[in-house]
Amino acid sequence: MAKNEKEKFNDFGLGDKSSSDGYRALNKDGTFNITRTNIPFFERLNFFHSLVTMKWSRFFGLIIIGYFIVNLFFATIYSMIGVEHLTGTKGMTPFEQYMEAFFFSAQTITTLGYGRVAPLGLAANIVAAIESMLGLLSFALATGLLYGRFSKPNTKIRYSDKAVIAPYQNINGFMFRLVNPQKNQLLEVEINVSLSVKRNDSDLRNFYNLELERKKVMFFPSMWTIVHPIDKESPMYNLSKKDLLIKDAEFIVMLKAFDESSSLPVYSRTSYKADELFWGEKFIYAAKRENGKLNVDVGLINHTENVDLN
Amino acid sequence: MAKNEKEKFNDFGLGDKSSSDGYRALNKDGTFNITRTNIPFFERLNFFHSLVTMKWSRFFGLIIIGYFIVNLFFATIYSMIGVEHLTGTKGMTPFEQYMEAFFFSAQTITTLGYGRVAPLGLAANIVAAIESMLGLLSFALATGLLYGRFSKPNTKIRYSDKAVIAPYQNINGFMFRLVNPQKNQLLEVEINVSLSVKRNDSDLRNFYNLELERKKVMFFPSMWTIVHPIDKESPMYNLSKKDLLIKDAEFIVMLKAFDESSSLPVYSRTSYKADELFWGEKFIYAAKRENGKLNVDVGLINHTENVDLN
Amino acid sequence: MAKNEKEKFNDFGLGDKSSSDGYRALNKDGTFNITRTNIPFFERLNFFHSLVTMKWSRFFGLIIIGYFIVNLFFATIYSMIGVEHLTGTKGMTPFEQYMEAFFFSAQTITTLGYGRVAPLGLAANIVAAIESMLGLLSFALATGLLYGRFSKPNTKIRYSDKAVIAPYQNINGFMFRLVNPQKNQLLEVEINVSLSVKRNDSDLRNFYNLELERKKVMFFPSMWTIVHPIDKESPMYNLSKKDLLIKDAEFIVMLKAFDESSSLPVYSRTSYKADELFWGEKFIYAAKRENGKLNVDVGLINHTENVDLN
Amino acid sequence: MAKNEKEKFNDFGLGDKSSSDGYRALNKDGTFNITRTNIPFFERLNFFHSLVTMKWSRFFGLIIIGYFIVNLFFATIYSMIGVEHLTGTKGMTPFEQYMEAFFFSAQTITTLGYGRVAPLGLAANIVAAIESMLGLLSFALATGLLYGRFSKPNTKIRYSDKAVIAPYQNINGFMFRLVNPQKNQLLEVEINVSLSVKRNDSDLRNFYNLELERKKVMFFPSMWTIVHPIDKESPMYNLSKKDLLIKDAEFIVMLKAFDESSSLPVYSRTSYKADELFWGEKFIYAAKRENGKLNVDVGLINHTENVDLN
Known part of the structure; x- marks a missing residue:
């Protein structure tokens, strides 16, 4: 017995054969001192698991960088549409105008919406509607991730x-x-x-x-x-x-x-x-x-x- | 047997040796009538566990105080940048201007964003973009904490x-x-x-x-x-x-x-x-x-x- | 055996003694065909359990009624402060003014904040800051409750x-x-x-x-x-x-x-x-x-x- | 034994009788190679289970379509009330006016609320108050669903x-x-x-x-x-x-x-x-x-x- x-x-799964x-x-x-190779990317992938187990510093770093990049992206789109489709912009130089678009994007994605700058016309409105929706979903995701990180037995x-x-x-x-x-x-x-x-x-x-x-x-x-x-x-x-x-x-x-x-x-x-x-x-x-x-x-x-x- | x-x-873990x-x-x-001392702060720390197990009165107290302090902090920053970078402020005295900055901060961190007061210029806009992001994350955290508090078997x-x-x-x-x-x-x-x-x-x-x-x-x-x-x-x-x-x-x-x-x-x-x-x-x-x-x-x-x- | x-x-806990x-x-x-009486209210109380197990119709009913009452409450406070402390109100009659206050309250508690109507002065701003915070917390609670309701094994x-x-x-x-x-x-x-x-x-x-x-x-x-x-x-x-x-x-x-x-x-x-x-x-x-x-x-x-x- | x-x-539940x-x-x-028929719709229904187990592409597709349809619905209501009850609209043609109503709806349901367009009068305000509340609840639901999807053991x-x-x-x-x-x-x-x-x-x-x-x-x-x-x-x-x-x-x-x-x-x-x-x-x-x-x-x-x- x-x-x-x-x-x-x-x-017990630790490999008795090559443990010299x-x-x-x-x-x-x-x-474990074990690595696995040749795993197809899609099988290995576990998005939530990675985001929940990474270090806090890296997690917040990713959020901040993501926030910055997404705003750059939307600012570029608003600039391409033309800042004249954003009411209330006061920027004179192209840089100032891009900045207005950038901060308008930030106000939209956080659903802050001061309204000093607001979209006018079809194109700008469509982008803003999409961006605010995206903002809500990203934020829903962040809520889930934060809860996932905290509620793990620690x-x-x-x-x-x-x-x-x-x-x-x-x-x-x-x-x-x-x-x-x-x-x-x-x-x-x-x-x-x-x-x-x-x-x-x-x-x-x-x-x-x-x-x-x-x-x-x-x-x-x-x-x-x-x-x-x-x-x-x-x-x-x-x-x-x-x-x-x-x-x-x-x-x-x-x-x-x-x-x-x-x-x-x-x-x-x-x-x-x-x-x-x-x-x-x-x-x-x-x-x-x-x-x-x-x-x-x-x-x-x-x-x-x-x-x-x- | x-x-x-x-x-x-x-x-069974209760210590048979010194129980006189x-x-x-x-x-x-x-x-348990047992205390543990000399535990390094970082090992002892369990942020989520503390916030989830503390009394409701203390929990809400912390939230309210935190809300107040964060707004004081950002109001000070906006004041240092200068309230002239916030459009629509009507405060005359320094105190009134500080109050405008304080309530603008509150409207930003909750993503309320009435827009009567809105940021103008690079510095104020950057701070507002950061504050609204911080607001969303804090709120995501509060959501997780509230759920964590409620979903514990009671x-x-x-x-x-x-x-x-x-x-x-x-x-x-x-x-x-x-x-x-x-x-x-x-x-x-x-x-x-x-x-x-x-x-x-x-x-x-x-x-x-x-x-x-x-x-x-x-x-x-x-x-x-x-x-x-x-x-x-x-x-x-x-x-x-x-x-x-x-x-x-x-x-x-x-x-x-x-x-x-x-x-x-x-x-x-x-x-x-x-x-x-x-x-x-x-x-x-x-x-x-x-x-x-x-x-x-x-x-x-x-x-x-x-x-x-x- | x-x-x-x-x-x-x-x-097995069903009481063999009085089951005639x-x-x-x-x-x-x-x-179970068993009731328990004389339980102090505080011991019996399980707020989350009740809100999570009640019928959907009742749950949504409670939310709608709660939303209505809270807005009535804050509308009354804004009215007492005086609608002249809300910019942009266009109401003439007391009823219209009360309605403006009511909808301003709704826009504040949902953090919508159009800004057509916005608070001016200390009192109105304090109430609005509190109300938007309350809105966020209520909403965090609703998120938790909805998740609690859905994630229960069904x-x-x-x-x-x-x-x-x-x-x-x-x-x-x-x-x-x-x-x-x-x-x-x-x-x-x-x-x-x-x-x-x-x-x-x-x-x-x-x-x-x-x-x-x-x-x-x-x-x-x-x-x-x-x-x-x-x-x-x-x-x-x-x-x-x-x-x-x-x-x-x-x-x-x-x-x-x-x-x-x-x-x-x-x-x-x-x-x-x-x-x-x-x-x-x-x-x-x-x-x-x-x-x-x-x-x-x-x-x-x-x-x-x-x-x-x- | x-x-x-x-x-x-x-x-073990797999049916030994008709397995030829x-x-x-x-x-x-x-x-399992087993289907069940004649189950009343209400018993079979498991809303959360379906939304949590469906493919990501379908899940996001549903959200986008839902967002679009809800905005169409509210835009139609605002149009029926009359765009003159929305301040700041600049649309001239009926199509432009409908678009203004549509984007106003999007700004309301996401609690963005720029305020360039804002409701005026009882009817428009009531609808907007309901829509913003609905937006918050939908978003609470989305948060729960996203967390439910991610937190499942994968x-x-x-x-x-x-x-x-x-x-x-x-x-x-x-x-x-x-x-x-x-x-x-x-x-x-x-x-x-x-x-x-x-x-x-x-x-x-x-x-x-x-x-x-x-x-x-x-x-x-x-x-x-x-x-x-x-x-x-x-x-x-x-x-x-x-x-x-x-x-x-x-x-x-x-x-x-x-x-x-x-x-x-x-x-x-x-x-x-x-x-x-x-x-x-x-x-x-x-x-x-x-x-x-x-x-x-x-x-x-x-x-x-x-x-x-x-």
């Missing part, structure tokens, strides 16, 4: 930078810890840790599911130390620090939880390589009672002290 | 203020009751009760999962009495009222359900301390038939009567 | 009006059928049927879970006949038509599915009373092959023919 | 065009492969394959669940080859290529996953008919190491090479 489960977990020395399947930030689990091997009961354990730095509550938090090591005789890799002291917690308001006890059943049993480095070990961590703030499930991933694992250190306790509350000092998440191993 | 499950439930006398892990409203389960020990079949039971006061239907309602008590010999705490008469109901249109039968398997077996007070007992309640109105899962939490537990009282029946309907009197949720215990 | 499950299902003769727990449309499962007792293999079965009349696909459809009957010796009711031939289907593109085989294990075994009427039987149906269109889970409920159950009828087949497609005639959902029972 | 599961899977020769239950794109799993029978360990296996061409991560991907074959003696069909080498992967960043080992337990055991063609075999594939980008579950379906199954071919390996990353060449998804079967 245990073997079966390991078998099933084997590979020095390869990290999962980056620390949870992204969970940034913070993992300790390093994992440790520390005493656990009368054996040792593989440990790391994590905290939710934000105000949103995470509930029914489930964690899954697996170990990927190179096979002795080939470039292929084996994947093992690591049994945890506690796989799921109902609440997660505090700091949580994940422990894999290195007992006789553990794939890490009798492996030394050097063995793990030679086998190019990677510990792959996947967390699943329910985010009460967005009412959506959230996932988080990270990994530890053999050289991020410290032997004979233990995490220091980060919580203390204060005014009837338990206070957790998140700044201590990476603090360890030396300890003798069993 | 049972022991295993209790073991797993142990701590008089400590309440979970407040009555379901928040479930306020009402729990009885007190729990009781009352006869149940030929033994006694730990009981409390709950009702959904709102119109939205809750389906597949699951409840979980655990008991946290101080250990005899230390400051540490033990957590026990309490077996319930009924752990899940498919519908929840009425009032529901939760019963933990105190049989020989119960961690409360042979514990007296005084024992629970000495052991600083806390009953931690967690409810999970599907909210048909929002099509989302919802969670609710509360807790009872030993001094909110009343021995030898039972809840009076709150439902009666009326015109072919079952009528539940929610006002009776806390009403109990004295009863002899088994 | 089986008994245990029935036990658990017992009551002629009582229907669940209406045909899936609503699944209307259609159940056969009657249930039947028909031959099934070499015994008989309790049967009804259902279809999804809409274009959205329902996946992983799960159905649950239970029988509620009066106890012989009291007003109380028993609830039994009915075993089904097939409890779950992965796809539901066609019409589905639900069958409970009346074998020796069935709570309906040896019960006659008359028995079910005397016991005031109610068959409670609950369906759960994943709605691919909204990517949300959906639930549907209905019930059959003993007098909606027809003995010795069977549903006629409603599907036939046409041009390489299977064609399901939804209009036949209630069509049955007489049949001899086993 | 295994038999039981097959039994349960039997039919040459019938394909599930199209390659995952739609997952297009790409399946290999053909399935193959290739050696697997010391037997053979039924195989096909799939890839997620988009940037969004799919997690907890579960796959289900079943085989539908005609019965020997009738028009009816049998459905069998196919056991897979791996039914679920936690991550899916790469290409995944699904393998059903044809061992003694397999319903394909001892069936030849010809047998499958005669039995009109259809392999029905259903995939379920969690889409991290939208935080929603997604489903995907496809099918392979017997003539899309190639014997003695195997998929060539599509991944290689490059700069410390694994590179998957999606263009190779259909590439196979000949191989001897066991």
Whole structure:
């Protein structure tokens, strides 16, 4: 049964075949070290996904540039129609007239419509009617994008930078810890840790599911130390620090939880390589009672002290 | 197996180590008595989450203040450019001119644009084009925030203020009751009760999962009495009222359900301390038939009567 | 085990205690015959839920009336300030002036702002600035409400009006059928049927879970006949038509599915009373092959023919 | 137990009764070959669903046509009221006057409101107030629709065009492969394959669940080859290529996953008919190491090479 489960977990989509020395399947930030090529543009394309996941600075940059370009475009059209079809323009030079057209376009696309300058005649009116409609649709789109950006579950689990091997009961354990730095509550938090090591005789890799002291917690308001006890059943049993480095070990961590703030499930991933694992250190306790509350000092998440191993 | 499950439930993220006398892990409203410090500002920050969960009065207050400040800001800019670049202004005194600029700003940012006052010249036009764009984006944001605020599942389960020990079949039971006061239907309602008590010999705490008469109901249109039968398997077996007070007992309640109105899962939490537990009282029946309907009197949720215990 | 499950299902929040003769727990449309009284107004209140679930006619009615009243309100304020503070008004009589104020208000709250009439002076400008802001917020709210109304999973499962007792293999079965009349696909459809009957010796009711031939289907593109085989294990075994009427039987149906269109889970409920159950009828087949497609005639959902029972 | 599961899977809503020769239950794109007729218009109707799932070209076409028609409608009303009730109109001929009314309508419904033309008098003002309100509501609707269109999980799993029978360990296996061409991560991907074959003696069909080498992967960043080992337990055991063609075999594939980008579950379906199954071919390996990353060449998804079967 245990073997079966390991078998099933084997590979799990990360490719056991070409993962040779020095390869990290999962980056620390949870992204995969996998690229895909030769995807037709249309299949790859996900307009909304890109606009919702890009950085804020880039998102606002795109909006501002788009606003500028669209106004340039319409200003050119109004100029071609002739500014005499815009009432109230006071520009004398061609540049001033183009500027009048430009700002008239801006007043139209935002549906501001001061009316000091207004379209006169069929052509100018048609363009203005189209532009104002376009403005409304663009704005509808921006509303959706802003909501899409904000309403995404915004969970940034913070993992300790390093994992440790520390005493656990009368054996040792593989440990790391994590905290939710934000105000949103995470509930029914489930964690899954697996170990990927190179096979002795080939470039292929084996994947093992690591049994945890506690796989799921109902609440997660505090700091949580994940422990894999290195007992006789553990794939890490009798492996030394050097063995793990030679086998190019990677510990792959996947967390699943329910985010009460967005009412959506959230996932988080990270990994530890053999050289991020410290032997004979233990995490220091980060919580203390204060005014009837338990206070957790998140700044201590990476603090360890030396300890003798069993 | 049972022991295993209790073991797993142990701590569940609430910290078994420093929970000494008089400590309440979970407040009555379901928040945790845990604070986290030393979190970098950027990690802690969740702009949308704050704006969506703050009180309505504060939310509208922020909007109004923001509207006022932004208009002050732009009015100052227009004044610096000079009100002579705004056509149609009729203000004579500097204050009147500033007011004209202020209201022109308000008409621009809301894209109202009466046009009695309108920008003339490059500088004023540029500022107005930027302001109207900013107005649209702010408004897009407000739309998203309002929707985010409203669309959150808004479930306020009402729990009885007190729990009781009352006869149940030929033994006694730990009981409390709950009702959904709102119109939205809750389906597949699951409840979980655990008991946290101080250990005899230390400051540490033990957590026990309490077996319930009924752990899940498919519908929840009425009032529901939760019963933990105190049989020989119960961690409360042979514990007296005084024992629970000495052991600083806390009953931690967690409810999970599907909210048909929002099509989302919802969670609710509360807790009872030993001094909110009343021995030898039972809840009076709150439902009666009326015109072919079952009528539940929610006002009776806390009403109990004295009863002899088994 | 089986008994245990029935036990658990017992009551399921529908109240087994006061359900006497002629009582229907669940209406045909899936609503509950349960009312709750004495709920404080603030707890009961769910503004968004009400506005999102009310009928379209009522929703639009509210918007139109609200628009009218708000404009009356602001028109009165502008009139009190004096129409001389609105430029360009051409009204002579008090009524005409009030009308000018009214339409000026409408042009302001929609951020239309023609500017033929525009505010002049501090008081009128302040009111207009507030009104346009209010307009934007109301409109943001309306956007959210419209989206909330539309994005709700809109699944209307259609159940056969009657249930039947028909031959099934070499015994008989309790049967009804259902279809999804809409274009959205329902996946992983799960159905649950239970029988509620009066106890012989009291007003109380028993609830039994009915075993089904097939409890779950992965796809539901066609019409589905639900069958409970009346074998020796069935709570309906040896019960006659008359028995079910005397016991005031109610068959409670609950369906759960994943709605691919909204990517949300959906639930549907209905019930059959003993007098909606027809003995010795069977549903006629409603599907036939046409041009390489299977064609399901939804209009036949209630069509049955007489049949001899086993 | 295994038999039981097959039994349960039997039919799964696809209609086992009239599926005779040459019938394909599930199209390659995952739609069903099933139509439903005689559905009352009101039950079938799902306005939002239609507007959200139609093609972009059609969606924008509808908006543009709608905008044009609504303006024609209001222009006609304003013309009937008389353009003399619109100030500032400069049209001389009836056509020019109608055009003025048309563009005035466009400026009103978009809440642009230049004000060069503005309503005067009760009738024109009432119509304009109604039109601007209608404009806001339509725009709110468009915002919701655009968001609804964009926020839908947009997952297009790409399946290999053909399935193959290739050696697997010391037997053979039924195989096909799939890839997620988009940037969004799919997690907890579960796959289900079943085989539908005609019965020997009738028009009816049998459905069998196919056991897979791996039914679920936690991550899916790469290409995944699904393998059903044809061992003694397999319903394909001892069936030849010809047998499958005669039995009109259809392999029905259903995939379920969690889409991290939208935080929603997604489903995907496809099918392979017997003539899309190639014997003695195997998929060539599509991944290689490059700069410390694994590179998957999606263009190779259909590439196979000949191989001897066991």
